Amino acid sequence: MDQDPRARSGACCPNTGAGAPxxxxxxxxxxxxxxxxxxxxxxxxxxxxxxxxxxxxxxxxxxxxxxxxxxxxTKTSLVDAIATRAIEQTLHALKALASDKPASERLAALAHHLMQEHLAEQKDAPFVFEMILVTINEELDCGDRFREIVVGMIAEIIHAGIREGVYHADDVPRLANASFDALACVIHPVMTGMEKAGIMATRCREVVGLIDAALRSPLAK
Amino acid sequence: MDQDPRARSGACCPNTGAGAPxxxxxxxxxxxxxxxxxxxxxxxxxxxxxxxxxxxxxxxxxxxxxxxxxxxxTKTSLVDAIATRAIEQTLHALKALASDKPASERLAALAHHLMQEHLAEQKDAPFVFEMILVTINEELDCGDRFREIVVGMIAEIIHAGIREGVYHADDVPRLANASFDALACVIHPVMTGMEKAGIMATRCREVVGLIDAALRSPLAK
The missing domain is CATH 1.10.10.60 (Homeodomain-like)
Structure with a gap:
């Protein structure tokens, strides 16, 4: 089965019979x-x-x-593995992000960083958007993995905000999920492909402000 | 130029010369x-x-x-006109929506209605998603028109909430824009095409709850 031309043209192993690959x-x-x-x-x-x-x-x-x-x-399993690998790499970069800052700054930094990552990716390579559509249309696992990681980070930031006495939340996982969804407009790879970077930066700031206000409200459950 | 076969096979006009279309x-x-x-x-x-x-x-x-x-x-101008027409039709349906209810209920009804419209559209016709991608990739006017109409409706609801004494906002247009963006996860036609209807309904409720909490907070500017 191995038809590797490099291997065949390489140094021949003495115990290999003539004609055998x-x-x-x-x-x-x-x-x-x-x-x-x-x-x-x-x-x-x-x-x-x-x-x-x-x-x-x-x-x-x-x-x-x-x-x-x-x-x-399959080709889709390749795309899933490529995307999962990219997500894991982003995770490492994000973990250290502004971890010494107040919760609201950390939330802004997280959203901004994810948005910039996607914007840069798509600017580099026009075909990245096609791959993203494959991960969505084929409902690959990498999408759930991305959600899970980022929701976990938002939950961690909300907990930190509660400890600081600025955020109020009874149900942190639920608010972390809602915050993740509200941020989709700026961090979802399909959405970042749609607008100019300047508009995206303003949107990111404004939506983070909205989420921050909700988390500071004692009404948020 | 008119090569309409129906016209040619139709009743002949007496003053038309033989052979002329x-x-x-x-x-x-x-x-x-x-x-x-x-x-x-x-x-x-x-x-x-x-x-x-x-x-x-x-x-x-x-x-x-x-x-x-x-x-x-062009074909893109056709898609732009088709989408704009659909948006104008949605506008009429939305105007009357829950207009006698409290602001927070109207916000929920608006988001839910827009989400349902997109879900139904895309379930009906698998090729609708392709058209939506054309409107985005070609940056057609219909996208701005959709945003403008819905942001206007959200602003109207926020004003109603302020009159009711439940919402607090200094800059209504700014908050209306941020709310629209936060709702993208459930009302943007690209996003509605990505998830199952049940998950979308939960997301819609949770994100509306988050926006409602932000608007109720005196911290929201």
Whole structure:
């Protein structure tokens, strides 16, 4: 099955019979998986998801399609893994964000950072929007993962605001979910693709202000 | 230019020379425009925007493409007009909505109604989402028109809430805009296409609750 031309043209292993394909040395599966993701992401970003096949990805890696298939059975599972990886990376950047500041500043910083990430992504690569639509239309897990992480961060900020005595909330997870949804206009990747960056920045500030006012109100349940 | 086969096969006008194409009686331009919009909307909805041409619309109407072109110079201008018409129709339905109820109930009714409209639209016709993406990617005027109308309605509700003594706001237009943006997760046509109706209904209720709490807070500017 291994039709890797690089492997075949490489140094020949003495115990390989003539005519039999030369196998490349085995690498850890995790490393191969990362390499496939990197290449798939690069090709999707530059040529578009729709026009790149698993065979193209395999060819770019000088790997057999079967080998790619062993790790990812569909193009959508590749997109899901690419998006999940990007989300996990964002998570690390966000964790340290303004953690020494008051809760309302942290909320603003979180929203602003997520918006900027999506704006920058989409400016870089016009085909990113196509990938985002795939994750939505195919209801991939990465969307739930993104929600779960960001809602968790908002909940943490609300708890901090309660400790500071500025926020009032009986049901933090519920308010964190509502806040996440209210922020969709500026942090949802589909929404950030729709407006100019200047308008988005104003919207972000105003909606964060609205959420902040709601969280400060003793009426918020 | 008029190559309408129906007109040619119709009753012949006595003063028309043999061989000359028979012209149909002129109709008011507004009526023709509506007829073109109805047919274009029907074809876009059933076959998809991308696969329907101006020539297809003209053929369906037994009209010359030049005649359609006289009213709409591009397919995008057709989509803009179809969407604007739908928005104006929604406006009429919304104006009467719960106008005798307290402001917070009116806000909930407005958001719920807009969400239901979009959900119903998209359930009916899978190609509606494609048209919505066209209005966004081409930055058509209908998007601004939708925003303008709904922000105006929210501002009217906030003013009513201030009169009732439950809402506090110095800058109503600013809060109306922020509320509209916060509601994007449930009323933006791209967002309504992404989730199941039950989840959307819960989200709508929760985000309206958050906005209501913000508007009740004397901290909301």
């Amino acid at each position: 030369v196998r490349r040395p085995r690498r850890p599966a995790e490393e191969t998986r990362e390499e496939i993701l990197n290449t798939a992401e690069k090709l999707f970003r530059t040529h578009g998801y729709a026009s790149v096949t698993i065979a193209d990805i395999a060819a770019e890696l000088s790997m057999s399609p079967a080998n790619v298939f062993k790790h990812f059975r | 028979v012209r149909r009686p002129r109709r008011p331009a507004e009526e023709t425009r509506e007829e073109i919009l109805n047919t274009a909307e029907k074809l876009f909805r059933t076959h998809g925007y991308a696969s329907v041409t101006i020539a297809d619309i003209a053929a369906e109407l037994s009209m010359s493409p030049a005649n359609v072109f006289k009213h709409f110079r």
